[in-house]
Amino acid sequence: MSSQTLNKIPLISLVGPPNSGKTTLFNYLSGKKFKTVNYPGSTVEYSISKILSKHAVNADILDSPGIISLIPSSPDEQLSVNTLYSHPKFGKPDIVAVTVDVSQLSRHLYLVKQLLESNFKVVVVLTMTDVLYKKGFDISENKLSSILNCKVVRVNGKTGKGIDSLLTVLKESLNEIEKDSAASLIKADKHHKTKLLESYSEIEKIEKEVLFETDQKSTNGKIDIQKINESIVVLNSAPKFLKADETSLKIDKFILHKFWGLIIFFLIMALTFTSIFWLAAPLMDLVNDGFSFLSENAFTLLGEGLIADLIANGLISGLGSVLVFLPQILILFLILGLLEDSGYLARGAMLIDKPLSKIGLNGKSFVPLLSGFACAIPAMMATRTITNKRERFLTIFIIPLMSCSARLPVYALLIAFLIPQETPWIGGLLLAAIYVFSITSSIIIAAIVNKFSNRLVKEKDNTSFILELPAYRMPKPMRVIQETIKNGKQYVVKAGPVILFLSLLIWILTTFPNYDPVVPVSPDVSPEQTEILKSNERMSTSYAAYLGKFIEPVMAPLGLDWRVGVSLIATFAAREVFVSSMALIFKITEEGDDMQNSILNSMREAKIGDSDQKLFTTATTAGLIVFFVFALQCLSTVAIAKKETGSWRIPVLQVVVFTALAYVFAFVTVNGLRAFGVN
Amino acid sequence: MKTASDLKIGEKAIIKDIDNSHFSSHRILEIGFTPGQEIQLVSSPLFNDPIALMIRGSIIAIRKSDARCIII
Structure with a gap:
C-alpha cells in the first residue's frame, strides 16, 4: 500500500455503533491532547491523536462518527466509512478497533462481521460488560475470539480496567502487520437481503455460544424461581434472551408518556433556556466589568495617546467582545452534554419529530437547532446525522434564525437602553419575548420555505426517522465538563x-x-x-x-x-x-x-x-x-x-x-x- | 397484512418479513429487525408517532411510516 509507506506511524481506526463507548475509549487512549471538532450529540468530525506516550504504543488513533454498518445512510456515517477505507491524509488503517456493546451483542456484531468480511485487521473491544452482568449474563471473550478469528479484549469504560490488555493486543497486532502483507480491502456493497439475513443468523449462533448466564441474580436473598424458569425457557428458544434495560423502560413510562412526556419536554426546554439567561448573565457582566477595568487601567498606566488608545479601545475591548459570549456557550453546551449523556436527547428528538415533520424538518433536526442557540457553526455540522437531504438543507437554512449567543450582548445592551434601570426583571421578560419571537418566526419561515423546498433541493421522498434510544445512565460530570471546555476552546480559537x-x-x-x-x-x-x-x-x-x-x-x-x-x-x-x-x-x-x-x-x-x-x-x-x-x-x-x-x-x-x-x-x-x- | 405500526402498547409480535420495496427496509434490517425476531411496542408518546420498539435488547424509536415495512 503506497499510502502506508508514506505514513511511518501506524494508524489505528476506532469504529463502532453510536453509544457503544467509543469516545470514552478514545479519551482513555489519547488523553486530552487531540484535535477534533466535536459537539454534544455525537462526534461529527474525525479526531486524531497519538496514543499517550505512557501507553508505549507508537501509533496514531482516529475516532470518527458512530456507524451501524459499512453502508452509510447519512453524511456523518459517510464520513466515517470514507475515512475507514482510505483517509485522504493517513491512508488505510493498519488496525480497526471496533467497540461492541455486549448488552446489545447481536446488533453490534453485525458491523464486526462486515469489517472482517472486508478484510480489515480487526480488534474487537467489548464494552458495557457491567450492563450485561446486571441483565444476568456474561460473555466469554476467548470463545468469541476463536469463532471470529480475531483478537477480542474486554474494557471497562468506567474504571479503565482492561486498557492495559487492549494496549498489549494492539502492540502484538502492530508487530504482526510488519510481518504479513496486508490483504487488500473489499468494499462492502449493499448487502442483498438474503446475505444480510445469513449474517444475522450466524451472529445469533455466535451469541448463543459466547453468552452464558451468571447466577448473581439470586444474590439478592431469595431465589427468583420464575425468573430462572423464564431465562431457561428463553435460552432454549434462543435468540431473544437479552431484554432491554428495565430501569430505562420504567423511566420511559413517564418520559415518553402521552401527557407527562410533553410536560417534561417543555420543562426541560424551559429550564435549559432560563438557566442560560440566569446563569450566564452574571458571568457575562463579570467579563464585561473585567474588561472595562482593564481598559481604564490601560489609560492610567499608559497615559492618553495613540498607543494607549489602541490597547484600551482596540485590543482590550476587542478581546472583551470575544469573551463576553463565552459563558453562554459554555452553559448551553454543558446542559446539552448532560442531556446527551443521560440519554434524554434522543428521546427529545423522538418527541418533537412529528411536529417538526409538519414543517419539513426531522426529529434529528432537534439537536442541531438547540445547538444553534449557542452557535450556528457546530449546529450546521450537527445536521450531518439527518439522512434526508431536503430536511438537512432546510435545517441548515433556518439555523441562523436560532438566537445564537453572539446576539445576547447586543440584546443586553439594547434592552438596557429600553427599560428603566430600577426594574431589571422587565429586561428578563423582554429577552424571553425576543427568544419566543425568534422561535415563532423561524417556525413560520421554515413552513413557508418547505412549500418551495422542491425548488431548493431535489430529493427523493424518502424521509424517515429511526433512532436508537440509549439506556438512561447518570451523566459522567468529568466527561461532560471536558467536552464543554473543549467546545469553548474551539469556539474562542475559531x-x-x-x-x-x-x-x-x-x-x-x-x-x-x-x-x-x-x-x-x-x-x-x-x-x-x-x-x-x-x-x-x-x-x-x-x-x-x-x-x-x-x-x-x-x-x-x-x-x-x-x-x-x-x-x-x-x-x-x-x-x-x-x-x-x-x-x-x-x-x-x-x-x-x-x-x-x-x-x-x-x-x-x-x-x-x-x-x-x-x-x-x-x-x-x-x-x-x-x-x-x-x-x-x-x-x-x-x-x-x-x-x-x-x-x-x-x-x-x-x-x-x-x-x-x-x-x-x-x-x-x-x-x-x-x-x-x-x- | 399486519405491520409493526399496528401494535398496541405492550403488545409483542414475531417479525414475519421485511418489505423490500420500502426505502428504509435496508436500514431496518441492518439494525436487527430480522424475520423471526420478537418485537414489543414499549412506548407510544404524544401523536402516537414515532413509536418505540424493543428489539434484541435495545429500544428503537421509529416513525410509523418506517415501521410499516416490518410485517408481523
Whole structure:
C-alpha cells in the first residue's frame, strides 16, 4: 500500500455503533491532547491523536462518527466509512478497533462481521460488560475470539480496567502487520437481503455460544424461581434472551408518556433556556466589568495617546467582545452534554419529530437547532446525522434564525437602553419575548420555505426517522465538563481572531486619518471640553464616517444614521462586534463607569446629524432588535453553510432572504411604533 | 397484512418479513429487525408517532411510516 509507506506511524481506526463507548475509549487512549471538532450529540468530525506516550504504543488513533454498518445512510456515517477505507491524509488503517456493546451483542456484531468480511485487521473491544452482568449474563471473550478469528479484549469504560490488555493486543497486532502483507480491502456493497439475513443468523449462533448466564441474580436473598424458569425457557428458544434495560423502560413510562412526556419536554426546554439567561448573565457582566477595568487601567498606566488608545479601545475591548459570549456557550453546551449523556436527547428528538415533520424538518433536526442557540457553526455540522437531504438543507437554512449567543450582548445592551434601570426583571421578560419571537418566526419561515423546498433541493421522498434510544445512565460530570471546555476552546480559537481583527479594523477606521485634529482653542474652553471636541472631530472626519455616509440613505428609513450604519456593516462579519464598535463610535472613556453604562449615556445623548432629533428612541432601538433577530450577520456561518451544502445556493439565499426580512421587519417596527405614537 | 405500526402498547409480535420495496427496509434490517425476531411496542408518546420498539435488547424509536415495512 503506497499510502502506508508514506505514513511511518501506524494508524489505528476506532469504529463502532453510536453509544457503544467509543469516545470514552478514545479519551482513555489519547488523553486530552487531540484535535477534533466535536459537539454534544455525537462526534461529527474525525479526531486524531497519538496514543499517550505512557501507553508505549507508537501509533496514531482516529475516532470518527458512530456507524451501524459499512453502508452509510447519512453524511456523518459517510464520513466515517470514507475515512475507514482510505483517509485522504493517513491512508488505510493498519488496525480497526471496533467497540461492541455486549448488552446489545447481536446488533453490534453485525458491523464486526462486515469489517472482517472486508478484510480489515480487526480488534474487537467489548464494552458495557457491567450492563450485561446486571441483565444476568456474561460473555466469554476467548470463545468469541476463536469463532471470529480475531483478537477480542474486554474494557471497562468506567474504571479503565482492561486498557492495559487492549494496549498489549494492539502492540502484538502492530508487530504482526510488519510481518504479513496486508490483504487488500473489499468494499462492502449493499448487502442483498438474503446475505444480510445469513449474517444475522450466524451472529445469533455466535451469541448463543459466547453468552452464558451468571447466577448473581439470586444474590439478592431469595431465589427468583420464575425468573430462572423464564431465562431457561428463553435460552432454549434462543435468540431473544437479552431484554432491554428495565430501569430505562420504567423511566420511559413517564418520559415518553402521552401527557407527562410533553410536560417534561417543555420543562426541560424551559429550564435549559432560563438557566442560560440566569446563569450566564452574571458571568457575562463579570467579563464585561473585567474588561472595562482593564481598559481604564490601560489609560492610567499608559497615559492618553495613540498607543494607549489602541490597547484600551482596540485590543482590550476587542478581546472583551470575544469573551463576553463565552459563558453562554459554555452553559448551553454543558446542559446539552448532560442531556446527551443521560440519554434524554434522543428521546427529545423522538418527541418533537412529528411536529417538526409538519414543517419539513426531522426529529434529528432537534439537536442541531438547540445547538444553534449557542452557535450556528457546530449546529450546521450537527445536521450531518439527518439522512434526508431536503430536511438537512432546510435545517441548515433556518439555523441562523436560532438566537445564537453572539446576539445576547447586543440584546443586553439594547434592552438596557429600553427599560428603566430600577426594574431589571422587565429586561428578563423582554429577552424571553425576543427568544419566543425568534422561535415563532423561524417556525413560520421554515413552513413557508418547505412549500418551495422542491425548488431548493431535489430529493427523493424518502424521509424517515429511526433512532436508537440509549439506556438512561447518570451523566459522567468529568466527561461532560471536558467536552464543554473543549467546545469553548474551539469556539474562542475559531471565532476569536476574526472578531479581534474586526475590532481592530473598526478602531483604525474610526481613529484615522485625522488622529490629532485642530480644534479652535479659546481661554474659556476647558481642556476636557477640548478633548471632547477633538474626539468628535476625529470621528466625523474618519474613514468610518466616509463609509457610513454612503449607507446613510439606507439607514434613514429605520430612523438611524451613519454611525449605527458603520456598526451594522461591521456586524455582517460577526454580530458580537456591535457592542465594541458602538463603544468606539460613540467614544466613551468616562472614569469610574463601566462600558455598558457609558455607552448607554452616550446613546441617550446622541442626536441625528445637527438636528435635535434623538438617534436612539424606543422605536429605533426596537427596530434594531428586530433587525438582529433576522439578519444573518456572520461570515463564519456563511462559510460553513457553503461547506456543508456543497454550493453557494443556500448561503446566498440565506443572506439575501434574512437581510431583506431584517430590513423590512425593522422598518415596519420603527414606523409602526411611531404611528402608534411611540417614539 | 399486519405491520409493526399496528401494535398496541405492550403488545409483542414475531417479525414475519421485511418489505423490500420500502426505502428504509435496508436500514431496518441492518439494525436487527430480522424475520423471526420478537418485537414489543414499549412506548407510544404524544401523536402516537414515532413509536418505540424493543428489539434484541435495545429500544428503537421509529416513525410509523418506517415501521410499516416490518410485517408481523
